[in-house]
Amino acid sequence: MSAFSLARFLAIARKEFVQMRRERLTFAMIVGVPILQLVLFGYAINTDPRNLPTAVVDHDRSAFSRSLVQAVVNTGYFRIVAAPDAEGDAERLLERGDVQFVVVVPPGFARALQRGERPAVLVAADATDPSATGNAIAALAALGGAALRHDLDGALAPLAPAPAPIEVRVHRRYNPEGVTQFNIVPGLLGVIMTMTMVMMTAFAMTRERERGTFESLLATPATPFEVMTGKIVPYIAVGFVQATIILGAAKALFAVPMLGSLALLFGCLALYIAALLALGFTISTVARSQLQAMQMTFFFFLPSMLLSGFMFPYRGMPGWAQALGEVFPLTHFLRIVRGVLLKGNGAAETWPHVWPIAAFMLVAGAVAMLRYRRTLD
C-alpha cells in the first residue's frame, strides 16, 4: 500500500466538485430545496391546530346558549362554519369532513341550567386524527366551569361555584379510543404508494434513456400513448399487490377497523395509483438520469407527506398551505381511505375527494403526452 497522496486526494475531490456543479439539477437541489422546504414547512406545520371548523346545532336559542357558543369560540380552537337546524345535517357535515366538531345545545338548556340541573352539551368530534382534536377537546373540558360564570350573576350567583353548571359530553367519533395507528396505518397506505409508484415509473423512461434503448424504442412504430400506457399498467398491478399487503397487515397487526366498502376503496385506489403513475411518467420525460428522477420524486414526496395531513393536522396549516396541500393526490386519498375505513363512508361522501385526484391525473397525463416526443429533438 502506498502512502496517502494529498495531490491525488485533491484531484479526486476537485473532480467531484466540478461534476456536482455540472449536474445543474443536483446543484439546485443542494442550494434551493433546503431553503424552500425550510420556509414552506416552517411556516406551514403547526401541531396545535386552532380555528377548527365546527357546526353548532342550537335547539335552545337562548341568551345562555348563545353565550355558551361564544365561550366555545373564545377558546380559539373552534370556528363556527355552519348552524344547521337538524342534527342529521350536522352529522353529514362531520361524515364528509367539512367540519371537525358538532356542538349540540339541547332544547330546554336555559331552563335546565337555571334549575341547576347541570344540562349536558353534546360535542361530537371527528377523532380519526387524534392529534388534530386532542387540544381542542381539552379546551372544551375546561370550559364547563368558566363559560357561563358571568351570566350567572345576581340571583343566580349561588349557582356559580363548583361543580360546573353544565356538563360537556364529548363523543370521539370514528376512533373513540384515540388510537393513533387507526389514523396512521391507513394513511401509510397512501404514503407508501406515493413513494413507490412515482419512483418506479419515473425510472421506467429514464432507464431507457440511460441505457441507450430509448432510441430504438423511438424508432419503432409504438406511439407515445402506447408507450405510456404500456409502461404504466404493469405498475398498477404492482400497486394493487402492495395495497392488498398493506391493508392485510393493517387488519392483522393493527386491527384497523374497516367499516366501508373495500370495493369502493380499491376503485379509488386504482385512480390514485393511475394519478401517481402519470406523474411518474411526466418526471421521467423531464429527468435526464435516474438520479434526477429520484431527486424529483423526493421533491414531490416530501411536501405530499408534510402538507397532506398525514404527519401533521391539515387544519393546523395556514390557508395558503392548505390550498397547496389540496394539489397533492395524497391529501385527497387520505380523506378517502380514512373516511371509508374509519367512518364507513360510501360513494356520496367519497366523491368530493375523488375528482381532485382525477383532475391531477388528467393534468399530469396531458403534460406527459406533451413532453414525450416521437423524435429525439
Place this chain on the structure above:
Amino acid sequence: MESVIDVRGLTKRFGARTAVDGVSIAVREGEILGFLGPNGSGKTTTIRMLCGLLRPDAGEGTCLGLDIVRDAYRIKREVGYMTQRFSLYEDLSIEENLDFVARVYAVPRRREAVDATLAQLGLGARRRQLAGALSGGWKQRLALAACLLHSPRLLLLDEPTAGVDPGARRDFWAKIHALAAEGMTVLVSTHYMDEAERCHKLAYIASGKLLVTGSAQEVVAHSGLTTYVVGVPGGSERALAGLARALEAEPAVTVVVPFGTTLHVSGIDAAALERVRERRVRDGGQRWTRIEPSLDDVFVRLVQQAKDADA
C-alpha cells in the same frame, strides 16, 4: 430504378450549431451507400432525420416513397435502424429481445420468425442468455437480426461494426451484400476505409456538409489527386517522420499520410508534384512510385479542403 432514399437540402440545427447543412442523398433500390466522415460530422443526425427520429429544420424528400416529415411515423414501420450504441435490452434474454421487437412491429407468425432468426444466428442454444452477457460481435449480430425481423425494405446502420473484430466484420459485410442482392437498400456509416470500398456508392460528409458522392472510383477520380508512395530504403522511422514534415512544407504537396514504413504523398498540381519528385530523387536516398490515390488519401484531402474553406 426507383430511388429508395431521395432527400434534398436536409438541414438540422442544434441551437446555434448547424449539425447537418443542406445534405442531399439519393440511394437506389438494392444499393449499399457508405456514409463516411469524421466524428461529429453529422452522420448520425442525418440518419436520424431519414428514419423520422429528428425533424429536419429545412429540406425535403422521401424515404421509401414516404415524405420524411409528414409520414415519419409510417417510415418507422418500413425501416430497420441499427443504432450506434447497442440498444437492445441487456436485462432481457436474447429470445425475449427478439420477441419484444417482433411484437412491437406486429410481425406475422411471430414465434416462427423469432425461432428462424435464432436458428439463423446460431443462437438457438443460448436463447435464454441475457443480451447484456454477449460479446461485442454477438451483440452486433443480434442487433442486426433484430432490425431485420420485421422485413424492412431499407436498412439504416449507424457504425454497425465499431468495436467488432475482423472476422465478425467480414461475416457482417457478407450478410449485407446478400441482403442487397435480394433488393434491400442499405445506408451504412463507417470509419473503416476497407468497408467503404465494399459499398456501391459513397457519400462523404464533414462539418455537416456533403463533400462528395459517387462510387469509390469516381470519388478517387474526382479528387484530382496525384499520389506517390515514398520510401527511404534503409532509413529509420525517425528519418521517415522528418521526411514527412519536410514534404508537408512543400507547396506542391497537399497531403502526406504515413503508411507503415512509407508515406503516401499527394498533390493537386501533378506537374508541380513531379518537380518535387525529381528534385527529391536527385538528392538521393528516396524511392518515389506513382500509385492510384487510396480513399484514405482522398478523404484526408477533403477534410483539409473543408477546413481551409471554413477558415
